[in-house]
Amino acid sequence: MPKKVKAAVMYPGRMETRSFDYPEMKEGEMIVKMHISGVCGSDKHQFDGHLQVDFPVIPGHENVGEVRETTPSASEKMEVHGERLQEGDRILWYPDISCGACYYCRFLGTWHSAQCEHPFTYGYVNCEREEFRPWIFGGWSEHVLLRPGTRVWKIPDEMSDEVAVLLDTMASTRAIARAQMTYPNEKEGFGYGDTVVIQGAGPVGIMAAVRAKVLGADKVIMIGAPDWRLKMAEEFGVDQTISIETFRSPEDRIAEIKKMTKGIGADLVADCTGIPSAFSEAVEMARKSGYVVEIGAYTDYGPIPFNPWRLVDRDLTVIGQFYCPPMQYETDLKLLRNTMDRFPYETMLTHKVPLAKAEEAISAHRALRSMKAAITPR
Numbered sequence: 001m002p003k004k005v006k007a008a009v010m011y012p013g014r015m016e017t018r019s020f021d022y023p024e025m026k027e028g029e030m031i032v033k034m035h036i037s038g039v040c041g042s043d044k045h046q047f048d049g050h051l052q053v054d055f056p057v058i059p060g061h062e063n064v065g066e067v068r069e070t071t072p073s074a075s076e077k078m079e080v081h082g083e084r085l086q087e088g089d090r091i092l093w094y095p096d097i098s099c100g101a102c103y104y105c106r107f108l109g110t111w112h113s114a115q116c117e118h119p120f121t122y123g124y125v126n127c128e129r130e131e132f133r134p135w136i137f138g139g140w141s142e143h144v145l146l147r148p149g150t151r152v153w154k155i156p157d158e159m160s161d162e163v164a165v166l167l168d169t170m171a172s173t174r175a176i177a178r179a180q181m182t183y184p185n186e187k188e189g190f191g192y193g194d195t196v197v198i199q200g201a202g203p204v205g206i207m208a209a210v211r212a213k214v215l216g217a218d219k220v221i222m223i224g225a226p227d228w229r230l231k232m233a234e235e236f237g238v239d240q241t242i243s244i245e246t247f248r249s250p251e252d253r254i255a256e257i258k259k260m261t262k263g264i265g266a267d268l269v270a271d272c273t274g275i276p277s278a279f280s281e282a283v284e285m286a287r288k289s290g291y292v293v294e295i296g297a298y299t300d301y302g303p304i305p306f307n308p309w310r311l312v313d314r315d316l317t318v319i320g321q322f323y324c325p326p327m328q329y330e331t332d333l334k335l336l337r338n339t340m341d342r343f344p345y346e347t348m349l350t351h352k353v354p355l356a357k358a359e360e361a362i363s364a365h366r367a368l369r370s371m372k373a374a375i376t377p378r
């Protein structure tokens with residue numbers, strides 16, 4: 001076994017490559033050799049100091065690797081289907097271990113809830129404090145130690161690491177599925193044949209478009225920039241695009257959506273931007289009695305002006321979404337596997353960066369040079 005584990009450590013506004021001791025496992029634990037770990041929008045917010053994080057941390061919650069070493073009960077219990085895990089198995093895991101004791105764990109169930117008040121979250125664990133020894137709990141690392149209670153999935157043989165690492169991004173668009181109702185023919189909720197507007201042409205926007213298409217959307221319109229991202233979105237089934245570099249004002253964009261929808265507006269609008277003003281725009285783009293889904297606001301913007309009358313006047317339903325429950329990983333692993341031939345998922349991974357250069361991946365994300373970036377051990 002190696003003596004040391006190299007990892008990318010994040011401080012507010014900077015990264016540092018550090019070396020940790022290769023840990024001794026306790027019963028119930030498992031050590032993963034990392035293959036690849038995604039760079040999420042939340043990692044950038046964290047780097048910029050816009051998310052409350054107990055720095056320093058080894059980031060990385062979108063993780064794919066292989067079992068390097070395991071203990072008997074980890075082999076027996078960690079895989080969600082009860083499959084035995086052994087050395088060399090390719091796996092991914094849900095980033096939260098639920099506490100089991102808070103209101104949400106007790107009443108919504110540890111299996112269902114993403115709302116646990118005291119989760120242990122891979123990629124957000126302080127890597128200096130004694131209570132978190134041996135500290136290698138983020139995927140931007142050569143190895144990660146998995147604690148008991150981690151929910152692990154075996155990756156299907158036919159699925160590459162590059163597709164598997166997108167699972168978390170896909171799962172983070174679950175609110176579109178939440179907007180489905182039992183009777184879409186009555187035009188309540190999102191249903192087959194509907195028109196969907198996606199604001200934002202990043203990885204979340206693309207996955208939202210894929211989900212909308214898979215759930216039966218007739219037309220998906222994407223608003224975003226730069227042009228290469230919109231072009232890529234078309235490869236994922238987006239039917240029409242609106243560039244914010246051409247349609248520069250909210251009024252122009254709203255008018256264009258109205259034009260594309262015979263003056264009615266979209267059945268569902270999903271904000272996947274991370275830009276505060278997008279929400280007000282979404283409300284104007286939805287048809288009366290339509291749905292607005294907020295996925296993109298992944299950091300606290302502070303107060304922004306909004307006129308609640310617009311929700312009443314337009315009779316809208318708004319769905320907010322905090323991350324995803326663990327079972328979304330089960331659903332969406334199948335979704336990815338079953339649609340690998342239809343959508344060119346691997347092309348989304350435009351940047352693979354070794355952990356020593358993790359900061360470059362964050363810069364590429366910030367400058368919109370990357371679609372999805374990911375960190376590899378070397």
Ligand SMILES: [Zn+2]
Pocket residue numbers: 040041042061062168169
């Ligand atoms: Zn993420």
Ligand SMILES: [Zn+2]
Pocket residue numbers: 098099100101102103104105115116117118119
């Ligand atoms: Zn809890």
